Structures are given as C-alpha cells and as structure tokens.
Amino acid sequence: MQSRQVLTDGAGFRAAMSMPGVLVTFGLVLFALALVVVLAFRINDGALFVGPLSLSNMITIFSDGLYAKVMLRSLWISGLVTLATVITAYPVAWYLAFRAGKRRGLVLFLVTLPFWTSYLLRVFAWKVVLAYNGVLNSAMIALGIWDTPSTAFLNNPTAVVVTLAHAYAPFAILPIFVALQTIPPSLLEAASDLGASRAQSFRRIILPLSMPGVLGGALVVFVPTIGDYVTPAMLGGPSSTMIGNLIQAQFGKANDWPFGAALAVATMLVILIAVALVRQADRRWGSRT
C-alpha cells in the first residue's frame, strides 16, 4: 500500500519516472564521456586516473604529421561516402515522397530493412565480392572478360568507400524522405500556376525545403563512418588506415589508453566542428515551413 501511495503521488511518480533516464544519461553517457576527456590528459603510467595530468598526448597528436594525415584521410573517406550516400539516396526519397503511391510502404520497408541487418555481415559480403579469388574475379574469368584475377579491387581506399557507401546507404533515405514529405503540395501547385518549370520548382522549392533532411541524413552517415575501423581493417589494407583503427590499436596491441582517449577527443572535436558547420548551413539554406 505504501509503495503504491508513493507512486500515485505526483512528485513521487515523477521521481520514479525520471530515475532510469537520469541514471542512463548522466551515469552512462555523460560520465563515460567525461572519463575519456580526463584520461586524454593522463600519461600511460599504468594507473588510469591516479597521477598528474599532462598535455603530452595532445602535443603528439598535433605535432606528429601522421595523425593529421590519418585524420584527413578519415575525413576524406567519410566525406566521399557521405556525398555518395546522400546523392544516390535523394532520388529514392523523392520517389517515396511523391511517386510511390500504393507501393510506398513496401519500398520503404525494402530500403530500410538492410539497416537492421548485421553491419559486419554486409562488410564481409563485400570482402567475398572483391577478394583475389572472390566473386567478381571468378565471375569475370568465367565470362571470359579477363583471364587472370585482379588484385586491384581490395586493399585500397576505393574498396573502403564502396563498402561503407553500401553499408550506410539506407541511413540517408529516411531523413530526406521525411523532409520531402512535409512539403505542402500547394506550394508546388502555386509554383506551376505561376509558370515555373519543373526544374525551377525543384531548384527553388523542393531542394531548399528538403535541405534539413539532406543535412540530417549526411550527419547520420558521416558520424559512424569517420570512426569506422572494421571496413578499413577488412578491406582497406595499410593505405586506408583510418582514425578508428588508430584508436582501436591504442586499446589493443599498442596498449596506451590515455593516447587512445586523446585520439578519441580529437575525433569528437572534428565531429563537433562538422556538426557546427552543418548547423550553420542548415540555418542559411535549410528554410523550414
């Protein structure tokens, strides 16, 4: 009876309802991130948090050209992946919003289904396709298009870009579709009544109004791909090491957790800058209804 009384009381109810969320957000999300930031300013002396703070990790990251190079490569690869994903997704989202009719539910389900299947398996599938004695080479030889297997498909950044673009393809469709769907048809009718061509109404109405979706979609592709370490490790070879691989190595073979944490902090800073730029772009071009 007592506990029921507490639950039904307004303040008690709110406290009980707040608890799981407060625990998980402050206790897990914020606390874990704070630990990473603090650890980034420690040195690798065996004790995690006991001992003096130091800037040495940050100095290494900013002075050794290797890290800038890997960071730029990660930005370049994830930037290409983001661009490819958004551009290829846009027509599909457009179809879903304006032309799918009765088939909308089915097509939407088909394009979002891979989203819920194992990422590791999707990457592995590309390894099967691109390998030296893999699907692509064996199929081409069987068809007589070339006669010796090519090593050109694997262990380079292109393989990483193709695989990531495929793995993250469905991520961009949903936000763009949602943005397109909220455009009132009356705007398009008004434009055509006023003599706008289809190209004009696309460029002046549809594209600007769908920009928030495009930028949102770009963000959900960009964030996981810039930190990815599985695809570069499986398909990229040494020439496509990304920042995620370096972070992973510090918590594995290299066993320098503070330096790994510092690399993570640097990556988060790069992401924050990207988010800020997107916000800025959204404010300028992303007019909303």
Add this chain to the structure above:
Amino acid sequence: MKPLRILHAYVGAYIVFLYVPVALIPLFSFNDAIQAAFPLKGVTLEWYRTLVATPAIGQALRNSLIIAAAAATITTICATTIAYLDVFPRPVLSRLVSGLARLPILIPGVIVGIALLILVNLAGLGPSRPAIVLGHVLVCLPASVTVIRARFAAIPRSLAEAAADLGASDWIVFRRAILPLAASAIGSAFTLAFLTSFDEFIVAYFLAGTEPTLPLYIWSQLRFPKSLPVVMALGTLILLVSVLLAGLAELLRRRSRV
C-alpha cells in the same frame, strides 16, 4: 512519362544494389566449395551440419540472446520514461535528459566502446556480458527514444487531461491511458533494440570478456579461410532472424499508427 520510367528503373536498381552483395552470403552457404567463387560447385548442407556441431557457436548464440534481451529491456524502460517525461509534463530536466539520451547518435561506435571500457574498468566490472549490455543500451537509446517519443507526441493531450480531470493520478494516466495507446510503438522499439544489440559488433568488440557474442565469434573466424563457409551458413541464419524481427517491428509500428 519517360522521366518517371527512368526513376522507376533507378529505384529498382538501387534496391538490387542494396541486396546483391548480402544475398551472396546465403548463396555461397549452400555451395559445395571452401572458396566463395563462381562457377558454383553444387549444393551441400555440410556447412550447416558443421555449424550445428560446433559448441562454440551455440554458446555465442546464448550470449548474444541474453545480452540482446537485457539491453532491449533496459533500453525500452529508459526510452519509455524519458520520452514520456519529455512529451507530457516537460520540465526542463526532462528535455535535457531526452537530448542527452539521443546524443550517442553523434558519437562513433569506437568512441562509445572505449568510453565504456574505461568506465567498466574504473567500476571494477571489467569487460564482460554486463559491460556489453551497457554499451548496447547507449547504442540503442537514440532510436528507441525517437520512435517512442513520436508515438507519445501523436497522442492527443486531451486524453491525459480528461483522465486527470476524472480523478486519475499521474501513475494511472500513464499506466491506463498512455501506455496502452503506445504499446505497439514500444513493442516495435523493443524489437529493434533487440535486433541492434544482436547484430552489434563495433562496441561489443571492446567490452567482451571471455564470452563472445555471435558477431564477435564471426570476427574471430574471418581470419581462417577454411571456416568461411561455416561463417556464411551462420550469417545466413542471422540474416534470416534479422529480417523476421525487422518485419515484426514493422508490423507493430504500422499497427501503432491506426
């Protein structure tokens, strides 16, 4: 008419591109050769027999199921309460919590993984199944909060107000008026969280102790060319389960809109 036909062809080609590489996994899981290459050599069930006869796979499956069930349960409880407080009473703290709960979507998996690795080491827990559960709660939370919050937001305020006017306490309003209306969306969020956790590799990699999940088991086998056919058989079964669960979540989500 013609541009429309090009659009149809494009959407068709896009869907084919999405599915073709993944469809190769089931195809080669029945192929009677170690090497995944054309031409196909013949049909065999040998890889599935080996799979069933490998105890490590059964153990990894058990780990994955336990972790996914725990992670999905915790995520759904957190997401439901967070979304409810965000949509209905709306004090400032609730909106902050709701924002923070969706923050992990801006953090790459590798950083979620190491952040929790540091946390569980500090807490004395160490890499273990509970550690993976915590990691997966963070991974699943943003999508779950978004799905459930959208459903709560679509429920007319007047319903809760009417119930309160008729003397229902906050708890009764939540339990008897709001939860039943959102049940399908909550079920859908649970299923998707379960699925995300079941398939998750990037975060689990850092947090696994001596008990691997299925994706971690697969990763450990990828180095050995001889075990690839069995990996493909296993991958086929995982894909099948994923597709069935995603279909179930979709059905629940559709019902929640009616």
